Amino acid sequence: MASSTPSRSEEQFLCSICLEVFSEPVSTPCGHNFCKRCISQTWDSSESCFCPLCKEVFSIRPQLKKNTFISEMVSQWKLEEEHRETQQMVKVFSDMESVQRCLDHHTKVMEQSLSKHKERAQALIQQLQQEMCELEKSSTEAQQLSLSTDPLHFLQRCPALPPAGLKDWSSVSFEPQTYEGSAARALSELEAKLEEEFKQLPSTLELRRVQQFAVDVTLDPDTAYPYLVLSKDLKQVHDTDVEKKLPDSPQRFTHYAIVLGKQSFSSGRFYFDVQVKGKTDWTLGVARESVNRKGQITVSPKNGFWTIWLRDGDKYRALAGPSVPLSPQRPPQKVGVFVDYGAGLVSFYDVDSADLLYSFTNCSFREKLFPYFSPCLNDEGRNSAPLIISAVETK
Incomplete structure (x- = not known):
């Protein structure tokens, strides 16, 4: 192993x-x-x-x-695992504090805006009250003039009524900004963010746990379908329309775009990441050593394959015999594959969201297992992007 x-x-x-x-x-x-x-x-x-x-x-x-040494090492390792989980919890609460800061900022902006509107309203009210006083004064003078018996005096005073400089209030509008429901919306956004954080926490911790079993996987050229092209570092594979003249070894797949990993596993646990970005079709998983590599192949656990696939850009299935439809929340860009040989478990993860895509359970493993990769056919360039075995990023 x-x-x-x-x-x-x-x-x-x-x-x-x-x-x-x-x-x-x-x-x-x-x-x-x-x-x-x-x-x-x-x-x-x-x-x-x-x-x-x-x-x-x-x-x-x-x-x-x-064994005192191993006992102490196990204790230290458990503390480091606990430390990582604590860091994850700290991140969650840090995000909570970030949301609270946004809420505080929202409240402050709202208060400042309300204060400006209040000041403008008070200024308008003061100006209006002043003009009302002027109008009342003019009204009193007009009443007195109406009682005057001196026509000359009346004519001299009339041009001054009404008082000059009055504001045209018909052009004035005052619609203070309403914040009705703002607090409720802010609290709703806060609740949704926290709910999402706590919902994601268990799956994130689970993915981090299985990633501790990451192994270095490379592709085995002796198993590759003749139309496949492997990178020099044996980390990438894609299909072409050109068949290479290769020796038909017993290990080589001759009818399907399949290549196995060079490394085999017959105990313990292992994990690897594969980038599937830009592809419309792919199949990933593990296969036992004795699978049929020539002619017609039915990919299922019964025949030694534990895989999931994508077809037509949006159709995900676990090939469990019969196949099981999968509904990821978003198209996975990188898929993690985890195997616990002793427990008979094969699990697939969306690495970016940490969501579990599917698990084969109660599997019976009696042979060596090999990582399984199928970039599928090129499809006239629509599915030309490679499958890439990527380094596992443990945070």
Whole structure:
């Protein structure tokens, strides 16, 4: 089996019997380590005491001693896992604070705007009151003039009525900005953002967990369909309309645009990322070593394939025999593939959203498994983008 690339990955701290993180790790005389409970149960159920890894038989049941070094390493590793989860929680609450700052800013802008409208309204009211006073004064003078018996005096005063400089209020409009419902909308936006953050948190943590089992996968040219082109670093593959003259080895697929990974896995857990951006058709997953590589192939778990595909740009299915329609929230640009050999599990993730796309469960693995890639046909250039095995970004 290929080894995991991270030096401190969970793979190093798994008991080879239960495939879980060590609990009370103990060492056998041959130097291998197991959970105390697991090795004790193994020996209790067997007529002889032997190492489950190297099969060395012990004539006398050894006295198991706690492996202090591994125990401390496991404790440290658990703290680092917990640290990453804490960082994720901190990010969520940081986002909450960011939303609160936006809400505070919205409130401040609203208050400043209301203050400006209030000042303008008060100025208009003051001006209107002043003109009303002038009009009342003019009205009083007009009443007095109407009682005058001196025509000359009346004619001299009439041009001054009404008072000069009055504002044409017909052109004045005052429609203060309304904020009805603004607070409710802001709170609704805050609630939606927080709900989305908390909804995404479990899936994000789950993806980060399986990404700790990332392995370095490359393509195997000896298995590649003759129309496929592989990059020099064996990380990219796309289909062409030109058939290459290649030896028809037993490993090569001859009728379908398929290539397998060079690395094989027969235990433990492994994970890899594949970029599918720009493609209208693709198939990804894993295949067992003995799958049919010549002639007609039906891709299903029964025939040794655990895969999902995209067809026609928007039709996603898990090829579970019969196939299962999938409905991702958005078209995945990068797909993560995770396998737990011992648990019989194959899971697919949308790497960008951390959403689980599909899981094959209760699989029966008895052979080596190989990563499976099909960029599908070129389709006259519409599906010419390559599948790219990309480096796993663990945050």
